[in-house]
Amino acid sequence: MVDGHSSRRDEEAVRILQEENVVAITFPSGLTSILQPFDAVINHPQKVNFRAAYIRLSKALKEKVQRKKFDKI
Structure with missing residues (x-):
């Protein structure tokens, strides 16, 4: 089960899923809090x-911190 992000329709990803006999079920939009409670409550x-x-x-610091370096501080 995946959300409805446009990347889920990527042709290469769809092809790989089909080759592996994986059926991706897409969540309807607006239902994250119900269908993905971890994302809503924790993330x-x-x-x-x-x-x-x-x-x-x-x-x-009076300067913008680069996000890629933020986790090292």
Whole structure:
């Protein structure tokens, strides 16, 4: 089961899934909180907190911190 992101319709990915006899079932949009509770309950708050910490650090350093380096700080 996957969400309806446009990447799910990638021709190469679809071909590989078909070759492996995998049937991908796409979630209807707007149902993440019901069908993917981990994303709604765990990942979303973590993303919000991560973004807030990133902004605080950028302000404290008075420069924009590169996100790819943020996890090393």
